[in-house]
Amino acid sequence: MTSTPPRTEKRIQPITSRTSQLFDDAREATEAEHQLGLLDALKLYPKAVGWSVLVSTACVMEGYDMAVIGQLFAQEAFQKAFGVPSNGGYQITASWQTALGSGGYIGVICGILLNGYITERIGMKKTLVLAYIAMTGLTFILVFGETKDLLLVGQILCGIPWGIFTATAPTYASEVCPVILRGYLTTFINMTWVIGQLISAGVFRGSPWWLLRKGRMEEAEHSLQRLSPATDTKKTLAMMIRTDEQEKELDRSSYWDCFKSVDRRRTEVALMTWAIQVFAGISMNQYKTYFFQQAGVSGSTAFDISIGYYGLGCIGTLIAWFLMTHYGRRTIFLGGLALMCITMLTIGFAALAPESNTAAMWAQSILLVVRVFLYDSSAGPLAFCIVSEVGSTRLRAKTVALGRCSFYFCKLERQDVFFYGGTCFLSLLWAYFRLPEMKGRTYEELDILFRKRTSAREFASTHVNAYDEA
Structure with a gap:
């Protein structure tokens, strides 16, 4: 049984010499990113593109569920079940329309703020898996809720994993792909809001940037290798280390x-x-x-x-x-x-x-x-x-x-x-x-x-x- 690599953060020594192999590798990796064309990037990073798209599809849940409640207000069956008699029919009161429409947003804000802390502690992979599990259980509140109060509670609680999905997707997409693909894969998230599709949850590759920030160099290099087997991962990792080292000097880690x-x-x-x-x-x-x-x-x-x-x-x-x-x-x-x-x-x-x-x-x-x-x-x-x-x-x-x-x-x-x-x-x-x-x-x-x-x-x-x- 293999031992688990230590998870404590390693202090990377500053790069001070222009003859440093790490410095040269980082420079070559940066130049290679600038010279990389779109088609070449798609060939070199197919797995990174695939995982990024898969993670982004989670935003469909927020885009659909946040909008569907407003559509239900106009449905006769929904009005009859949760509304009050009005002009020969039924109508959802203005106060409850506001409450049900805003409940999801309250949960989303909580989920987004929690995501900022959780992903830095356990990584995006585990964070999303936990959010999927929570979403599976919380959905039953909305499915079987027979009162407006239960619907409101369900909207708020379901909003928490929705917030995690919408905050994780752009971060993940921006970290696993090269410069030339960053714009395409982050803007794709917007498309998930307007596409009605089912979400397939699964296990995806961890972010090499997060592994690097935790000092897990071998795992970061392994993640890069799996995302893009055809690239020189050592040079790419050197570029990442150099960027991280410069930012680490400022010792920044909190919302403040x-x-x-x-x-x-x-x-x-x-x-x-x-x-x-x-x-x-x-x-x-x-x-x-x-x-x-x-x-x-x-x-x-x-x-x-x-x-x-x-x-x-x-x-x-x-x-x-x-x-x-x-x-x-x-x-x-x-x-x-x-x-x-x-x-x-x-x-x-x-x-x-x-x-x-x-x-x-x-x-x-x-x-x-x-x-x-x-x-x-x-x-x-x-x-x-x-x-x-x-x-x-x-x-x-x-x-x-x-x-x-x-x-x-x-x-x-x-x-x-x-x-x-x-x-x-x-x-x-x-x-x-x-x-x-x-x-x-x-x-x-x-x-x-x-x-x-x-x-x-x-x-x-x-x-x-x-x-x-x-």
Whole structure:
């Protein structure tokens, strides 16, 4: 029976000499990542891509379950079971609609914050397995709950593993794949929100970054070898060790450290980027049928439009992959916000037309579909990519957790397109001055750019050679 490798953290000796073999290996690995093309990366990292996609599909559970409760409010059977008599039928009271709609978010916030601590202690693999087990048991509360109180308790408790899923996926995707694939696999998470599919839970490869931070070098190298057998894992590990060593000198490990020194700016980007998903009107998705009906569209037609609504969401994410490869994150994010602002203001002005104006009603419905396409080809998927990249490697899980919490703390349940047009414009201003371009940068290069307090508008044009900084 083989002995278990020690789990205590090892102190890695600083790299001080340019003749160091570790230094040379790290430099060669960094150069290799920059030269790696998309197709070559897919060939070299098939397992890393596969595990990343599998872990990301867990977000389908949150995307579906958080939205389905709002859809149930309009179902006659649900209204009869949990509603009160109203106008010859049944209706869920406004207070209970708010409670049931918000219960899941309370649990998600708790799960996200817990994830930041748990993953650093036991790793993402064990954290997700425990979350799957918890989800299996807690689901029975929702299945067999016959009162509104039980449904509320079930929503809150189920929200905890949902929060773990949504916080773990972008962190894992950003850590197991090279720079060229990072954008694709983190934005894929957005697609899982709009795809209805079953989740297959299983055992996946541990994150080599987490193993490295715990001093388990042999296991980290073994994880790299299994994720990408064709690459030089020793050089890749050397690059990771060098990045970790530089960040370890700052001794950062708590949530409070996310708001100190240079990490404060990185946390700001994470908080704002995910909050902007709310400011861009994501809450309107829950009320799309309501908007369509208010626009005078029949119930059956509204359903057909809803199908196209989600279909365009998937297509938008695929287009975002192409756009960010050629134009970067910042440009697409800014362009999407600008177009969404114009679209929502146009919807608002069209809504001022009298109900007899059929053309105006159809214009509103069509523009709502256009808005979701713009969202899912810009701010929607890119938020996952940006937040997963912006945090330092030692604080990434906590940075992602804080960013995701900002999404739920800022969650607005408004149905006012003029309001979202205004928040979209304010978000555009923030993004122009504060959102940096991180396309094609290794984590070590990002550390240097943030440490030098490089302007957001100069991130893309600033030349960085991490090995001239040594």
